[in-house]
Amino acid sequence: MVDASRVKRWFALCQGIKWTLLLFGFVNVVATFGCPGICFCPSVSRYVHCSRKNLPFIPSGISNETTHLSLNYNNFQNPNLSRSNFTYLTSLEQLFLIDCGIEHIEVDTFIDLKNLEWVDISKNRLKIIYDNTFQGLHLNHLFLNDNPGMVLSTNAFMGLKAMGLYINNCAIADIRIEHIKPLNGTLKALWMDGNKIEYFDKEWKYLFNTLSHVRLGNNPLHCNCEIKWLYNFYVSHDTVFAGVDPPSCRTPPRLRGKHLNTLTEQDFRCQLPVFKTVDVIFVESLGKLTCLASGDPVPTIIWVKPDKTIEVYAPKEVTDAPADNEGVLYLEDPKAEGNVKYQCIAQNAAGNVTFTLSVRWPPSYSQEFVQDPGIVEAKPTPAIHTPHNKQTHPQRPEPNATKGITKNKQQIVINAGQSSGISQVASNEPETEVIFSIIDIVGAVVGTFLLTLLACIVIFHLFHRHQERFFYREQNGVNENRVNNKHLVTDVRNENVKMLQNTHCTV
Numbered sequence: 001m002v003d004a005s006r007v008k009r010w011f012a013l014c015q016g017i018k019w020t021l022l023l024f025g026f027v028n029v030v031a032t033f034g035c036p037g038i039c040f041c042p043s044v045s046r047y048v049h050c051s052r053k054n055l056p057f058i059p060s061g062i063s064n065e066t067t068h069l070s071l072n073y074n075n076f077q078n079p080n081l082s083r084s085n086f087t088y089l090t091s092l093e094q095l096f097l098i099d100c101g102i103e104h105i106e107v108d109t110f111i112d113l114k115n116l117e118w119v120d121i122s123k124n125r126l127k128i129i130y131d132n133t134f135q136g137l138h139l140n141h142l143f144l145n146d147n148p149g150m151v152l153s154t155n156a157f158m159g160l161k162a163m164g165l166y167i168n169n170c171a172i173a174d175i176r177i178e179h180i181k182p183l184n185g186t187l188k189a190l191w192m193d194g195n196k197i198e199y200f201d202k203e204w205k206y207l208f209n210t211l212s213h214v215r216l217g218n219n220p221l222h223c224n225c226e227i228k229w230l231y232n233f234y235v236s237h238d239t240v241f242a243g244v245d246p247p248s249c250r251t252p253p254r255l256r257g258k259h260l261n262t263l264t265e266q267d268f269r270c271q272l273p274v275f276k277t278v279d280v281i282f283v284e285s286l287g288k289l290t291c292l293a294s295g296d297p298v299p300t301i302i303w304v305k306p307d308k309t310i311e312v313y314a315p316k317e318v319t320d321a322p323a324d325n326e327g328v329l330y331l332e333d334p335k336a337e338g339n340v341k342y343q344c345i346a347q348n349a350a351g352n353v354t355f356t357l358s359v360r361w362p363p364s365y366s367q368e369f370v371q372d373p374g375i376v377e378a379k380p381t382p383a384i385h386t387p388h389n390k391q392t393h394p395q396r397p398e399p400n401a402t403k404g405i406t407k408n409k410q411q412i413v414i415n416a417g418q419s420s421g422i423s424q425v426a427s428n429e430p431e432t433e434v435i436f437s438i439i440d441i442v443g444a445v446v447g448t449f450l451l452t453l454l455a456c457i458v459i460f461h462l463f464h465r466h467q468e469r470f471f472y473r474e475q476n477g478v479n480e481n482r483v484n485n486k487h488l489v490t491d492v493r494n495e496n497v498k499m500l501q502n503t504h505c506t507v
Contacts, residue, residue, distance in 0.1 A: 002197070002274070006051070007350075009281075013427075034061045034062060034063040035048060035061070035062075035111055036048070036050065036059040036060065036061040036062060037061075038055070038059060039053070039059065039062075039295045046063070046066050046067040046068065046069065046091070047066070047067070047068040047069075047070075048062055048067055048069050048070070048403040049070045050069075050070060050071050050074070051070045051072040051073055051096075051102075052072070052073045052074070052076070053074060054074060054075065054239045055071070055074040055075075055076070056074075056075065056076060056077045057077060057078060058076070058085050058278075059143065062089065064088050064089060064090060065091050066091060066092060067090055067091055067092060067093045067094070067115075068092075068094045069089065069092060069094070069095055069096070070096040071096060071097050071100060072096050072097070072098040072099060072101075073098065073099045073100070073206075073389055074100050075100065075101050075220075076100050076101050076102065076459055077440075079095075079101050079102055079103035079104065079125070080102075080103065080104045080105075080107045081102055081104070081105045081109050082109055082111060083106065083108050083110075083112065084113060084333070085501045086110065086112065086113055087112045088112075088115065089112075090112060090113065090114065090115070091298060092113050092115060092116055093115050093116060093118065094116075094117060094118040094119075094199045095116060095118070095119050095120070095145070095249050096112075096114075096120045096126075097119075097120065097121050097124070098120055098121070098122050098123050099122075099123040099124065099204040100124060101124065101125060102121060102124040102125065102126060103123070103124070103125045103126060103127055104126070104127065104128070104364075105126070105129070105130070105133050105401050106130075106133075107130055107131070107132050107133055107135075108132075108135070109133070110134060110136075110386070111135070111136050112135075113137070114139075116137055116139065117138075117139055117140045117141075118139065118140055118141050119134075119137075119139060119141070119142050119143065120141075120143040121143065121144055122143045122144065122145040122147070122166075123145070123146040123147070124146075124147055125147065126144065126147040126150045126473050127149065127150065127151065128148065128150065128151045128152075128153060128159075129151070129152050129153060129156040130153055130156065130317060131142070131153050131154070131155035131156060131158060132155060132158050132159055133156060134156075134157060134159070134160040134162075135158060135159025135160060136159055136190065137159075137160055137161070137162075137171050138161045138162075139160070139161065139163070140162070140163050140164065141162070141163065141164040141166070142160070142162045142164065142165050142166065143166045144165075144166065144167045144170065144319035145166055145167065145168040145169055145170070146168070146169045146170070147170050148169070148170060148171045149170075149171055149172075150167075150170045150172065151172075151174075151403050152175060152179050153173065154176075154178055154179065155182070157179065157180070157182045158181060159182070160182060160183065160185070161186045162183055162186060162187060162365070163187065163188045163189065164187075164188065164189040164190075164191075165180070165183060165187060165188055165189070165190055165191070165435065166189075167191065167192055167193070167195070168191050168192065168193040168194050168195075168215070169193065169194035170194075170195055171198040172192070172194060172195040172196060172197065173195070173197065173198070175192070175195070175197060176201070177201060177204055180207060184207060184210065185209070185210075187207075187211065188210075188211060188212045188213070189211065189212065189213040189215075190207075190211055190214055190215070191212075191214075191215040192215060192216055192219070193215045193216070193217045193218050193245070194219070195218075196219065196220060197216075197217070197219040197220075197221070198207075198220055198222045198507065199220060199221070199222055199226060199227060200227055200230055202226075202229050204428070205229055205230075205233055205479055207302045208233060208237070210239070211240060211267075212240065213240060214240050214241055215241070215244045216241075216247040217244055217245030217246060217247060218245060218248070219247065219248075221247055221249050221250060221388070222249070222250065222251045222252070222291045222297075223249035223251070223252070223255045223258075223263070223267065223268055223270050224252070224268060224269065224270045224296055224297060225269050225270040225349055225350065225351075226270070226297060226349050227268065228265060228268040228348070228444030230247070230260070231260050231263065231265060231268055232265065234247065234260045234261070235260075235261070237488045239256050245259075246259040246260050246261045247260050248260065249263075252296070255267060265499070269298050270295075270297060270348065270349045271295050271296035271315065271348075271350055272295060272348075272350045272351050272353065273294065273295035273299035273346035273347065273348055273350070273351075273352065273353050274290070274293060274294055274295060274346075274353070275291070275293050275344070275346065275353065276293060276294055276324065276345060277290065277291075278290070278291050278292070278355055278357065280357065280359060282361065282362055285332075286330065286331070286332065287330065287331030287359070287361065288328065288329070288330055288331070289303065289328070289329040289330075289331070289342060289344075289357070290326065290327075290328050290329075291303065291326065291327045291328075291329075291344035291346070291355065291361070292324060293324070293325060293344075293346035293353070294323045294324045294328045295323070295346065295350065296314035296323065296348070296350075297315070297349055298323060298324070298325050298348065299315070299325055299346040299347055299348040299352075300312060300313065300314055300315060300325065300347055300348065300484065301313040301325050301326065301327030301344065301345070301346055302327070302344070302345040302346075302347065303327055303329040303342065303343070303344055303345075304342065304343035304344075304345065305329075305342060306341060306342065308342040312330060313325060313326070313327035313328075315496050325346075329342070329346065331359075332443060335442070339358060339359070339360040340358070340359055340360070341356060341358050341359070342356070342357045343355065343356050343357075343358065343464075344357070344360055349500060387389055433443075
């Protein structure tokens with residue numbers, strides 16, 4: 001028969017050994033989890049907090065089992081992040097690098113962090129996100145907020161899978177659908193508040209349809225017909241934009257500061273292109289055709305050559321003068337071409353207008369050319385095409401539209417059209433330019449002054465004589481009247497009346 005007391009002692013011994021082993025294992029785990037002395041590492045966790053420690057670099061001694069690493073608000077001496085900074089932190093799940101003075105992230109910096117889910121690199125000085133910077137990562141959230149001046153390369157997010165992308169307040173002006181396309185299929189939240197985005201192509205609509213949350217507030221949108229689709233999407237998907245400031249317009253001036261939820265579809269309209277000037281210049285053996293047009297949006301200029309080849313001049317990405325675009329076509333050997341036709345086409349989202357020129361090289365730089373300046377013949381009825389109506393609509397030529405011709409030893413300039421974009425055939429009467437010398441100008445000024453002075457003297461003299469005569473009569477109390485061709489002179493002081501028969505009396 002087994003002794004009960006012996007069994008109890010054996011059971012107690014086993015329990016003691018069990019707890020001893022557990023305690024030893026726990027102590028071993030704590031001992032093997034490294035924590036830099038300047039950082040804080042909560043017990044029974046794998047978190048390392050090194051925020052606000054004024055660290056000049058990422059500290060050593062961080063355990064490779066760390067899952068959460070916070071390095072916020074330090075000032076790193078080296079502004080570049082590289083793969084060597086994190087290659088051993090293979091268990092890392094969340095990484096916080098807010099306001100650390102980071103300027104560049106080398107490609108493949110995070111390639112070894114297969115478990116990474118959350119990256120926050122906000123409030124730094126990032127200059128550019130290079131192609132494939134985040135390749136191989138599967139993130140829940142990527143924060144790049146408050147990096148003013150940051151530029152995104154075309155394939156910045158290539159190879160990245162992320163559910164949320166946050167790029168608020170980065171002063172980004174150029175962001176295209178190509179930047180975000182690599183995230184299509186996984187992206188659910190896209191925040192782009194407080195940037196300098198003026199325009200979203202209609203291709204963004206298909207991406208926005210896949211998102212559950214979008215932020216576009218505080219961007220200087222240009223609200224014309226090109227983003228009418230965004231207005232329609234906004235009013236029909238209000239839950240996607242819920243809880244944030246609605247997008248607003250910066251231009252045109254009539255819509256400045258207005259939010260999309262206060263507008264109507266009719267507010268989003270475009271302006272058909274208008275030709276401002278069409279010039280032809282001949283300089284010795286070189287010809288130059290210039291076509292300037294304006295519109296909203298800024299039109300694209302297309303020159304169509306006689307052989308049907310074209311040259312395209314896309315609008316420049318300059319906001320200082322957003323309404324105009326110019327296309328300059330050079331003729332290297334116009335003498336060999338004879339009388340040929342060129343077409344300038346200005347087109348935008350509202351439609352297109354066409355200006356046709358019949359050009360031939362002037363026979364010489366002699367006076368005979370000025371007598372017969374019919375070098376450029378502009379068609380007075382340019383064609384206008386709109387996307388909704390393919391018919392041609394002639395414009396009426398303005399009666400005041402003129403064509404100027406200037407000739408000197410260096411060049412011949414023909415202004416084919418101005419302001420209205422409708423030009424007429426050049427007049428046969430040459431324009432004469434009158435040039436005055438300095439002596440002529442000075443003589444004219446002096447002569448004008450002397451004539452004015454003489455007129456003033458004569459007027460003053462007549463006025464003075466009139467005043468003297470008036471004062472004389474007042475002082476002597478004399479009144480003069482004329483009755484029946486006789487003069488009556490009345491002496492008020494003596495109260496005597498004398499009749500003078502002669503018709504001329506001097507007082």
